[in-house]
Amino acid sequence: MFTGIIEAIGHIESIQMGADDARIRVRAGKMSMSDVKLGDSIATNGVCLTVVEMDAHHFTADVSNETLRLTNFGIYKAGQKVNLEKALMPTSRLGGHIVSGHVDGVAKVSAINKLSRAIDYWLELPKELVRYVAYKGSITVDGTSLTINAVEENRVKLTLVPHSLEETMISDYQVGTSVHIEVDVLARYLERLLLSTQKDENNPSGLTLESLTKAGFA
Structure with a gap:
């Protein structure tokens, strides 16, 4: 999970395209890599990527075919600037809002x-x-x-x-x-909840679209 508060502007140093995926190397800019471990998540232009290699100033991550298809990573080139944010820690301030790193x-x-x-x-x-x-x-x-x-x-x-x-x-x-x-x-969870309650004739909570509208949630 992330907050959407950007820690640094990095840039993609290299992209190695494979048959079904890609591997990217990112220079982290002013973002400290001192507390980053292999397997950690870093939001890169809003996409949650897993660190597979790293040093003091870079990290490397694999980008799946699905991510290449649904995001701009399929057209990014070396030199592309990217917003960077490390994953939220339990002690962090939630300065923005809850962000999953799953681009819609x-x-x-x-x-x-x-x-x-x-x-x-x-x-x-x-x-x-x-x-x-x-x-x-x-x-x-x-x-x-x-x-x-x-x-x-x-x-x-x-x-x-x-x-x-x-x-x-x-x-x-x-x-x-x-x-x-x-x-x-x-918003997505609320939509799912509304769809579920509308289809469920036995709704013990009494939660309906009408009640949520009256409460100001819909």
């Missing part, structure tokens, strides 16, 4: 509007993910926990302050940039 889909930057110091980014989401986003809800973009400031059909607006722009690779985004999206896991 790929979105595209559709507009960028510069404000006085901050920047608004509009993302066009896949239609199947729109139902999981909400005004002032959380979303993960290339591993970064962000707040949704507007929802218009299948687009969401995200406002980045200078600190976030400095500490992540988002400042490199341009119109058309493809990004990894992970929706709030609570």
